[in-house]
Amino acid sequence: MTVKIFDTPDVQDFLKTIAGFDQAGGNERAKQIMHRLLSDLFKLIDDFDVTPEEYWSAVSLLNALGGQTQFGLLSPGLGFDHFLDMRQDAIDAEAKRTGGTPRTIEGPLYVAGAPEAEGFARMDDGQDPDGETMWLTGQVRDVDGTPVAGAKVEIWHANSRGGYSFFDPTQSEYNLRRTIVTDADGRYTARSIIPSGYGVPEGAPTDVVLKSLGRHGERPAHIHYFISAPGHQHLTTQINLAGDPYTWDDFAFATREELVVPANRIEDQGEIARRELDGPFAEVVFDIELARTDKPELQTRHARPRAKEDEQDASSQLAATARV
Ligand code: MBD
Ligand code: FE
Numbered sequence: 001m002t003v004k005i006f007d008t009p010d011v012q013d014f015l016k017t018i019a020g021f022d023q024a025g026g027n028e029r030a031k032q033i034m035h036r037l038l039s040d041l042f043k044l045i046d047d048f049d050v051t052p053e054e055y056w057s058a059v060s061l062l063n064a065l066g067g068q069t070q071f072g073l074l075s076p077g078l079g080f081d082h083f084l085d086m087r088q089d090a091i092d093a094e095a096k097r098t099g100g101t102p103r104t105i106e107g108p109l110y111v112a113g114a115p116e117a118e119g120f121a122r123m124d125d126g127q128d129p130d131g132e133t134m135w136l137t138g139q140v141r142d143v144d145g146t147p148v149a150g151a152k153v154e155i156w157h158a159n160s161r162g163g164y165s166f167f168d169p170t171q172s173e174y175n176l177r178r179t180i181v182t183d184a185d186g187r188y189t190a191r192s193i194i195p196s197g198y199g200v201p202e203g204a205p206t207d208v209v210l211k212s213l214g215r216h217g218e219r220p221a222h223i224h225y226f227i228s229a230p231g232h233q234h235l236t237t238q239i240n241l242a243g244d245p246y247t248w249d250d251f252a253f254a255t256r257e258e259l260v261v262p263a264n265r266i267e268d269q270g271e272i273a274r275r276e277l278d279g280p281f282a283e284v285v286f287d288i289e290l291a292r293t294d295k296p297e298l299q300t301r302h303a304r305p306r307a308k309e310d311e312q313d314a315s316s317q318l319a320a321t322a323r324v
Contacts (some may be wrong), residue, residue, distance in 0.1 A: 162196040
């Protein structure tokens with residue numbers, strides 16, 4: 001079949017009408033973006049001879065994704081999250097804001113409002129029978145090596161089955177989620193359990209999309225971080241534990257060489273006693289370097305709808321969007 005109607009005046013006029021170009025109201029940026037998006041998709045339908053069956057099965061898949069709130073899960077799987085990071089890296093490079101620990105994606109499983117502690121926190125509730133004790137520690141420093149005291153280090157990770165509290169109703173509230181403020185030496189320390197990797201649920205709409213591409217939905221064991229301090233650029237990052245089969249094959253494309261960290265098994269009695277632990281543990285050390293900035297808007301995480309994020313923030317964001 002060789003029917004191609006995209007370039008006809010009828011279709012081109014139709015696209016302008018759909019995008020509201022002839023309407024006084026609405027939002028100019030929304031109109032421009034919708035026009036471009038629909039144009040690209042209409043052209044795709046023409047070029048690939050997309051059938052009605054294919055089109056409606058895609059609509060059905062989108063409904064399933066939305067119904068199970070999986071767009072935030074498919075998004076990293078299709079590389080959008082990493083692409084936004086690549087763009088932010090390029091924006092930083094252009095502004096000469098270089099140096100510091102590299103960013104990588106936030107992912108869809110952050111929950112705001114975790115308990116806050118000074119210097120040290122225990123993150124696990126002790127209820128995971130397979131949880132291997134993890135001693136997670138590091139120093140936050142400036143790009144010139146000066147320790148940053150009072151930095152906020154937010155950490156969240158999965159349990160031994162790859163599940164995150166809040167999203168996994170079997171876990172206690174804020175299990176494996178803490179905010180730790182660095183001590184006078186810029187150090188933070190957490191006692192927790194070694195996380196397992198995450199896998200997209202079998203048969204879920206996200207899994208259907210990935211399988212259609214011959215891909216898997218596995219992530220290596222990883223630990224998420226938000227790090228912020230006055231005068232420094234907010235950092236969203238994660239570490240991937242070395243030696244996981246998926247460390248270099250992450251469906252969410254979050255792995256970066258500088259962010260692969262070993263978990264070292266420690267059995268020395270003195271080291272165990274010094275940490276007041278009851279047996280061998282795995283130590284993970286992650287030091288963080290923050291770039292400097294005077295710009296307040298770069299010192300906080302970007303706005304995004306997040307679980308339990310301040311509701312006033314969410315509504316003021318909406319208001320700000322509406323004013324554009
Ligand atoms: C995760 O834990 C995660 O971090 C991402 C990006 C996607 C799915 C699960
Ligand atoms: Fe994660």
